[in-house]
Amino acid sequence: MCGALHSAKGKGVKTSSPDRLPIQHPEYRYPASRNPYFQKLRELPGRVAISDQQTEAYPGEWRRQFGDAKPPEGRKLHVEIGCNGGHVTLEWAARDPESAYIGLDWKMKQIHRGAEKALQRKLGNLIFLRAHAERLPYIFGEGEIDALYLYFPDPWPKKSQRKNRFINPGNLDRLARIVRPGGTFHIKTDHPGYFEWMEASLKEAQPLWDVLERTADLHKDHPDPTRLTIPEVTLFERIFVRERLPIHSLKLQRRN
Numbered sequence: 001m002c003g004a005l006h007s008a009k010g011k012g013v014k015t016s017s018p019d020r021l022p023i024q025h026p027e028y029r030y031p032a033s034r035n036p037y038f039q040k041l042r043e044l045p046g047r048v049a050i051s052d053q054q055t056e057a058y059p060g061e062w063r064r065q066f067g068d069a070k071p072p073e074g075r076k077l078h079v080e081i082g083c084n085g086g087h088v089t090l091e092w093a094a095r096d097p098e099s100a101y102i103g104l105d106w107k108m109k110q111i112h113r114g115a116e117k118a119l120q121r122k123l124g125n126l127i128f129l130r131a132h133a134e135r136l137p138y139i140f141g142e143g144e145i146d147a148l149y150l151y152f153p154d155p156w157p158k159k160s161q162r163k164n165r166f167i168n169p170g171n172l173d174r175l176a177r178i179v180r181p182g183g184t185f186h187i188k189t190d191h192p193g194y195f196e197w198m199e200a201s202l203k204e205a206q207p208l209w210d211v212l213e214r215t216a217d218l219h220k221d222h223p224d225p226t227r228l229t230i231p232e233v234t235l236f237e238r239i240f241v242r243e244r245l246p247i248h249s250l251k252l253q254r255r256n
């Protein structure tokens, strides 16, 4: 990621292009892209998929953006970070039409695929966001989310890569601001090292989260976890379960 300020030619004046700022920076702006899905996402009808800068236009107003015209007040808002092609979010939304669902991922093609499926299935209670997870504090308003999910975030296993891990004390604090008091944050990983890191991050973060449930082997009591299907398991989880990797799970609750 490119966050450097650069000198304006010959003048020694420091300027910065907004799309070159660090992604977490308040002034960061998404750049245009040559990826064909950059345009395709913008051609989808209605608000089934929202991309890049536009994802930051509705903080505190998300419940009003869904196409199914259900009264927004009192609806639960669920947000899945790193939803990939939306396999889990699509099923949740179909099974729970009274709630509103948002799936977020930075991969344009996957978000487009999820959005097309939501259109085919006429799911008016689901919106896909093509955005960086690091922008979540700018996308949502304070306490707006009822339930947040992060399933199998990239583990960045090498020591030199650990700074890229999404769960860290700073992000735990930032995410706590957009989840309502009493709301939940469910995290799953197959990576024991990242799980340890998450628990250490929780200790270091502000005391804004309580641990509701914690296990280092989520499916240990299931007679045959390989038979679990989406959304009980995610796409990646199915592979890990087949490889007999124990699934680590943390369910947090936003303190009052």
Ligand SMILES: C[S@@+](CC[C@H](N)C(=O)[O-])C[C@H]1O[C@@H](n2cnc3c(N)ncnc32)[C@H](O)[C@@H]1O
Pocket: 081, 082, 083, 084, 085, 104, 105, 106, 107, 110, 131, 132, 133, 134, 150, 151, 152, 153, 154, 234, 235, 236, 237
């Ligand atoms: C290992 S996959 C897991 C996908 C899905 N949750 C599952 O369990 O099947 C991680 C996902 O997170 C997305 N991702 C990684 N870093 C991201 C970021 N900074 N912002 C948004 N999405 C991100 C990837 O594109 C990918 O779809």
